[in-house]
Amino acid sequence: xxxxxxxxxxxxxxxxxxxxxxxxxxxxxxxxxxxxxxxxxxxxxxxxxxxxxxxxxxxxxxxxxxxxxxxxxxxxxxxxxxxxxxxxxxxxxxxxxxxxxxxxxxxxxxxxx
Amino acid sequence: xxxxxxxxxxxxxxxxxxxxxxxxxxxxxxxxxxxxxxxxxxxxxxxxxxxxxxxxxxxxxxxxxxxxxxxxxxxxxxxxxxxxxxxxxxxxxxxxxxxxxxxxxxxxxxxxxx
Numbered sequence: 001x002x003x004x005x006x007x008x009x010x011x012x013x014x015x016x017x018x019x020x021x022x023x024x025x026x027x028x029x030x031x032x033x034x035x036x037x038x039x040x041x042x043x044x045x046x047x048x049x050x051x052x053x054x055x056x057x058x059x060x061x062x063x064x065x066x067x068x069x070x071x072x073x074x075x076x077x078x079x080x081x082x083x084x085x086x087x088x089x090x091x092x093x094x095x096x097x098x099x100x101x102x103x104x105x106x107x108x109x110x111x112x113x
Numbered sequence: 114x115x116x117x118x119x120x121x122x123x124x125x126x127x128x129x130x131x132x133x134x135x136x137x138x139x140x141x142x143x144x145x146x147x148x149x150x151x152x153x154x155x156x157x158x159x160x161x162x163x164x165x166x167x168x169x170x171x172x173x174x175x176x177x178x179x180x181x182x183x184x185x186x187x188x189x190x191x192x193x194x195x196x197x198x199x200x201x202x203x204x205x206x207x208x209x210x211x212x213x214x215x216x217x218x219x220x221x222x223x224x225x226x227x
Contacts, residue, residue: 031213033213033214033215040219040220041219041220042117042204042206042217042218042219042220043158043204043215043217044217045214045215045216048213048214055213056213056214058214089156091158093158100163101148101160101163102160102215103160104150104157104158104159104160105157106155106156106157107156107157109156
């Protein structure tokens with residue numbers, strides 16, 4: 001069990017560019033979550049997968065955001081045409097079952113200049 | 114509405130003091146789960162405890178203890194004999210049985226001074 005890993009840890013991009021983040025959950029976990037955390041706030045839910053199916057999306061997930069989990073293992077979160085307001089820490093988590101505690105990765109910190 | 118409130122934004126105490134972090138939650142569900150997570154400066158959220166709504170028994174784990182009171186919708190966290198390594202941001206959180214997401218409070222930044 002190597003924990004939840006996220007790549008990259010830091011990303012600096014210019015406004016208008018596209019970025020993609022990757023999350024590798026704990027291997028036996030079939031549920032995977034994405035959260036966003038801005039400075040001084042708690043994480044906010046973005047979206048959730050059970051295996052390869054995306055079952056819930058937050059209103060925070062605008063049309064510029066897309067998440068995939070093609071084979072029910074790793075997941076990617078893409079942000080198109082980044083804006084300065086997208087600057088945040090993007091956290092990935094995984095769990096075995098609903099209501100079970102979620103194991104979090106170290107996050108990807110995005111800075112949009 | 115479902116909400117978690119951590120009214121204490123920052124707390125600073127001297128090492129070895131006891132400190133209590135407050136958490137108040139709101140939910141209409143009868144089945145729900147409450148959590149505490151720790152976020153050290155490295156940024157990774159570390160799970161501390163999960164409690165379901167039917168289990169009001171208080172829990173102690175070493176220097177950590179949790180007081181769950183449904184009557185006041187509170188789930189407070191106490192660190193006894195605090196240590197510098199306890200310095201971190203602590204988040205209280207809520208999840209329902211029927212939903213997938215965890216709703217986090219805004220966190221309490223705890224600083225333990227030597």
